[in-house]
Amino acid sequence: MRFLLILCFWTCFLIENHKCTPEHDQVLSITAKTEEEVNILRNVSSEYETVLWQPAAPSYITANKEVHLFVPASSLVTVKDLLNKQHISHQVLLQNTQELIEKQTANVSSDPRSSMSYYERYHPLEDIYLWINRTTHQYPDMVQPILIGSSFEKRPLWVLKLSGKRGNQPKRAMWIDCGIHAREWISHAFCLWFVQYSVDFYNQIPDMTEILDSMDIYVLPVMNPDGYKYTWTKNRMWRKNRSKHPGNYCTGTDLNRNFDANWCTMGSSHRSCDDTYCGLFPESEPEAEAVANFLRSHKHDMKLYLSIHSYSQMLLFPYSCSYQEAANHNELNEMAKEAAMNIRRYYRNQYKYGAGAKTIYLAPGGSDDWAYNLGIEYSFTFELQDMGRYGFLLPPELISKACNEALTAVKTIALKVSRKT
Ligand code: ARG
Ligand code: ZN
Numbered sequence: 391m392r393f394l395l396i397l398c399f400w401t402c403f404l405i406e407n408h409k410c411t412p413e414h415d416q417v418l419s420i421t422a423k424t425e426e427e428v429n430i431l432r433n434v435s436s437e438y439e440t441v442l443w444q445p446a447a448p449s450y451i452t453a454n455k456e457v458h459l460f461v462p463a464s465s466l467v468t469v470k471d472l473l474n475k476q477h478i479s480h481q482v483l484l485q486n487t488q489e490l491i492e493k494q495t496a497n498v499s500s501d502p503r504s505s506m507s508y509y510e511r512y513h514p515l516e517d518i519y520l521w522i523n524r525t526t527h528q529y530p531d532m533v534q535p536i537l538i539g540s541s542f543e544k545r546p547l548w549v550l551k552l553s554g555k556r557g558n559q560p561k562r563a564m565w566i567d568c569g570i571h572a573r574e575w576i577s578h579a580f581c582l583w584f585v586q587y588s589v590d591f592y593n594q595i596p597d598m599t600e601i602l603d604s605m606d607i608y609v610l611p612v613m614n615p616d617g618y619k620y621t622w623t624k625n626r627m628w629r630k631n632r633s634k635h636p637g638n639y640c641t642g643t644d645l646n647r648n649f650d651a652n653w654c655t656m657g658s659s660h661r662s663c664d665d666t667y668c669g670l671f672p673e674s675e676p677e678a679e680a681v682a683n684f685l686r687s688h689k690h691d692m693k694l695y696l697s698i699h700s701y702s703q704m705l706l707f708p709y710s711c712s713y714q715e716a717a718n719h720n721e722l723n724e725m726a727k728e729a730a731m732n733i734r735r736y737y738r739n740q741y742k743y744g745a746g747a748k749t750i751y752l753a754p755g756g757s758d759d760w761a762y763n764l765g766i767e768y769s770f771t772f773e774l775q776d777m778g779r780y781g782f783l784l785p786p787e788l789i790s791k792a793c794n795e796a797l798t799a800v801k802t803i804a805l806k807v808s809r810k811t
Contacts, residue, residue: 405591412466415441417781420457422471427478428453434472439465441627443781444702447659447666450751458483458778460627466687483778490783491626494575509583510789512575515545515619518612521582524546529589531555532602538610539680542633545615547680552588552609554602561682564694564804565766567610567681570645570757572617572628573782574700576774576792581611581698583793584800599802604808605693608684614645614677627782631675638662643669646697647753648678649760652711657752668755678757685761694807695761695769696800702750704727704739704773705799708762710746711754718767719745725806726770729799737795739775746771768807772796 422428432448434440435457442448443458451457461469473480484490495511513521526535534551541547553561568581588607591598596760601607616632630642640663647658650672654660658668663672673679685692707722709715716722726743733741742749746756762769775792784792 403505412463413490414486415460416464416466416482417487418459418461418469418480418702419483419778420459420478420480421455422451422453422457422478424453427476430472430478430588431457434469435459438469440469442665443627443707444778445751446629446753447657447664449657449659451740458781460487484780484783487626487783490780490785492783494501494783495622496786499703509579509586509793511786512579512789513582514622515612515615518578518582519548522550522611525585525589526550532589532592533585536608536685539676541614541616541677541756542631542675543616545619547610547613547615549684550585550609550611552585552602552607554592554599554604556603559608561691562604562693562808563606563608563688563691564696564807565608565610565685565692565761566696566698566800567613567757569614569700570697571611571699572614572621572630573626574698575621575782576776576784576789577698578612578618579789580774580793580796581609583789584797585609585611587809597805601801601804601808605804606691606754607804608688608727613681617642630667631677633669633675635662635670635674640667642756643667643675645678645733646699646757647755648673648675649682649757651709651756651759651763652754655711655754656697657711657754657761666753672755681757682760685764685766689765692761692766693810694770694804695758695766697757697771697805698796700774700775701773701776701778701784703775704749705741705743705775706746706749706758706771706773707743708745708759708769710752710756710771711759712752713747716745716762721778722768722770725768725803727776728806729802732798733795736798737791739791739795741795741799768803770803 422431435448441460536549539547568577604629644666647668652666653672658666705726728740730743758771
């Protein structure tokens, strides 16, 4: 019987492979060599049932830059055929994404939070809410929950305020948000890692003590809870939030295109079905509005803004919404450079750094540019691991290294900022 099945499969595969659906969803790495190939690639990524991993939108595709394209099993043969016919070079980056997704979602809800291994796994939204609750109860003198608003689907947006136990003088503050983009799971993992590291190593590691004694740290572990939930239950590749606006055909706005920084100009999309859809107007999304309101009300003490994304290993700073240079460009560049150096020194990993627009692409409406223009002079977006080996499907075994190196960058920059007079 088994033999017959195999025989049948192979005959079908050999005779007419168009009718055989491959079993696995894959991620292809594709590099266009000419403008013509760029156009074909843009079409493939928008016309077929695929999801662009890198870059974030078809318009960003350029010649000689690697494109990472998620292709579901159902369109794999068509897409590969088309690439072959056009002689566009490509290779399979991930040949079975389902397997990797299973690794990322395996044994999530076992065991108490105290064991370190909790932080070396990914957690569904409900578990993160439980974690927030437990952490605030376990460390009441250091961790305080603040409700800053709710998502489109009315889920709470919890910020954890971390503070050292010394020094009552008026303090500066810094902000970290994770999970603006739903599918970037290492980002959410980082916020959890960071909070636990802070409470564990306050009074143990001098840098951490100094940072927490001189700045309050506001951490938003899940900025896009509806999207994150959706990646666990419906579509692992989802990026945007889950808002539905009257008149829009598709669901979801890119929260990192919804801020008031050259909003909805080139580098974002007016079309609701696109992954870089900018929304109806700046802060049309409750998630973006809640963050903007909170930062506005803390703008006098807020010195540092950090937004955690993945993937591509980059430390970016304003501007992304234009090619203009930030007033303190050199200072931002020095900070990013030192952070990248430390990552290289301690973790032997390469991070690129620079102004967003010049380092990756023009991307208006981002939270970092908006926060910078609000007056938060030190503003960064981190793109964590990896470079595309696993992309968004970074296996749990790699969480600890990814978080530790990002932590090095955060500490480097936070320390510099906290020492400014
Ligand atoms: N990958 C991120 C995005 O496309 C980069 C963010 C950089 N900052 C920005 N304001 N666009 O959203
Ligand atoms: Zn992102």
